[in-house]
Amino acid sequence: MTDPISWTEARETAWAAGYDAKPAPAELPFDDAAGSALAAPLVAVSDLPAFPTSAVDGWAVAGPGPWRIGGDVLAGQVPEALAAGAAVKIATGAQVPGGCEGIIRLEHAAVEDGFVDGPSAREWREAGEEARHGEELLPAGTPVTPPVIGLAAAAGHLTLPAHGKPRTRVVVFGDELLTSGVSGKGRIRDALGPMVPHLLAAAGADAGPSIGPVEDTLEAHVAALRDALAEADLVCTTGGTMVGPVDHLHAALAEIGAEYVLNTVAVRPGFPMLLARTGDGKFVAGLPGNPQSAVIAAVTVVAPLLAGLRGLPLPPLRTVELAEDVPGRGSFTHLALVDPAGRRLAHHGSAMLRGLAGAAGFAVIPPGAPDGAAAGSVVDLATVPGVSQ
Ligand SMILES: Nc1nc2c(c(=O)[nH]1)N[C@H]1C(S)=C(S)[C@@H](COP(=O)(O)OP(=O)(O)OC[C@H]3O[C@@H](n4cnc5c(N)ncnc54)[C@H](O)[C@@H]3O)O[C@H]1N2
Numbered sequence: 001m002t003d004p005i006s007w008t009e010a011r012e013t014a015w016a017a018g019y020d021a022k023p024a025p026a027e028l029p030f031d032d033a034a035g036s037a038l039a040a041p042l043v044a045v046s047d048l049p050a051f052p053t054s055a056v057d058g059w060a061v062a063g064p065g066p067w068r069i070g071g072d073v074l075a076g077q078v079p080e081a082l083a084a085g086a087a088v089k090i091a092t093g094a095q096v097p098g099g100c101e102g103i104i105r106l107e108h109a110a111v112e113d114g115f116v117d118g119p120s121a122r123e124w125r126e127a128g129e130e131a132r133h134g135e136e137l138l139p140a141g142t143p144v145t146p147p148v149i150g151l152a153a154a155a156g157h158l159t160l161p162a163h164g165k166p167r168t169r170v171v172v173f174g175d176e177l178l179t180s181g182v183s184g185k186g187r188i189r190d191a192l193g194p195m196v197p198h199l200l201a202a203a204g205a206d207a208g209p210s211i212g213p214v215e216d217t218l219e220a221h222v223a224a225l226r227d228a229l230a231e232a233d234l235v236c237t238t239g240g241t242m243v244g245p246v247d248h249l250h251a252a253l254a255e256i257g258a259e260y261v262l263n264t265v266a267v268r269p270g271f272p273m274l275l276a277r278t279g280d281g282k283f284v285a286g287l288p289g290n291p292q293s294a295v296i297a298a299v300t301v302v303a304p305l306l307a308g309l310r311g312l313p314l315p316p317l318r319t320v321e322l323a324e325d326v327p328g329r330g331s332f333t334h335l336a337l338v339d340p341a342g343r344r345l346a347h348h349g350s351a352m353l354r355g356l357a358g359a360a361g362f363a364v365i366p367p368g369a370p371d372g373a374a375a376g377s378v379v380d381l382a383t384v385p386g387v388s389q
Pocket residue numbers: 172173174176177188189190191192193238239240241242243244247269270271272287288289290291293350351
């Protein structure tokens with residue numbers, strides 16, 4: 001086994017591997033572009049608004065009042081120009097007629113004998129007020145968030161130039177695993193098959209359902225890896241990262257000709273995680289079998305890799321103020337479960353999920369701090385994809 005690389009270097013290495021391998025940008029439907037970054041500036045293909053637009057329900061008027069009522073303008077219609085002394089009823093969002101000099105809000109209008117009167121004002125949005133046709137709205141590199149998709153649609157687009165969603169599959173190893181029923185008699189429920197696809201989807205991937213549990217033989221591992229790689233850009237395996245009697249992952253990777261991008265990380269928990277690349281440029285992330293360690297591998301390696309593949313920067317770390325002392329792990333980074341107030345959680349063993357399920361994320365206690373980090377200190381917080389407390 002090679003020397004483990006530092007946790008910080010593992011994040012950066014996985015991100016850079018993804019960024020170097022990101023697919024060429026393409027014009028993608030919004031659903032596929034969501035979660036990527038704009039590969040070119042977003043430009044308005046019309047004025048915004050494209051025409052003067054009423055901001056209120058009211059009466060559009062021209063010339064001096066009171067005004068003779070002459071019909072309705074609803075949203076979606078192109079109105080005729082108003083003559084002086086005329087009024088038309090206008091809906092919010094409707095095109096303001098030419099010649100209009102003011103709009104009286106419905107609640108301020110007095111209507112009598114076919115005439116309307118009341119205080120009028122320029123209660124409309126001018127054409128081009130938000131953007132001019134051809135104007136750059138957002139620079140290349142902007143993350144494609146839901147508001148960006150809304151703006152793109154409003155500005156006249158049907159697609160966005162972006163890096164497509166990586167297709168991912170999860171392959172679960174372990175003869176001890178049950179996919180239904182309760183644990184007992186040496187068998188336990190598979191916690192990772194149901195969980196990891198949601199982590200991947202939250203990190204921006206197109207995540208198919210999990211495959212497995214795969215039989216604990218080298219042949220079955222190789223076949224499952226090959227099948228999953230045939231339909232995915234990234235395969236996440238769970239379990240089998242160590243060198244136990246039925247841990248076949250490393251041998252299976254050698255068999256398919258994959259090479260390590262990184263193999264083991266100086267972090268506790270999660271040490272035996274790995275990332276490998278196949279000859280045709282696809283990735284295999286090996287998540288350790290202990291469930292919390294698997295999540296740490298997803299946070300450390302998989303989320304940065306996916307960000308890179310989508311043209312996004314390395315996922316930023318947040319910070320948290322520790323409410324209590326947290327020990328270090330010698331020359332390894334310690335990822336310690338904390339709640340939003342910086343308190344450590346009970347049930348934080350690497351085989352457990354109970355603490356993690358209530359956590360804000362992992363406080364990052366750097367290596368080489370013999371006493372760890374003291375209460376009151378502010379440290380990095382690594383968050384889990386899909387968790388936002
Ligand atoms: N001699 C050593 N043994 C172990 C070491 C070590 O340094 N020396 N490291 C431990 C650490 S740290 C971890 S993490 C695990 C990693 O093991 P594997 O990735 O090979 O995983 P397995 O052996 O297959 O399983 C470990 C553990 O996790 C349970 N498991 C596996 N898959 C699932 C799943 N889908 N859902 C729920 N639980 C799962 C499995 O039953 C085992 O209990 O190795 C340590 N050993």
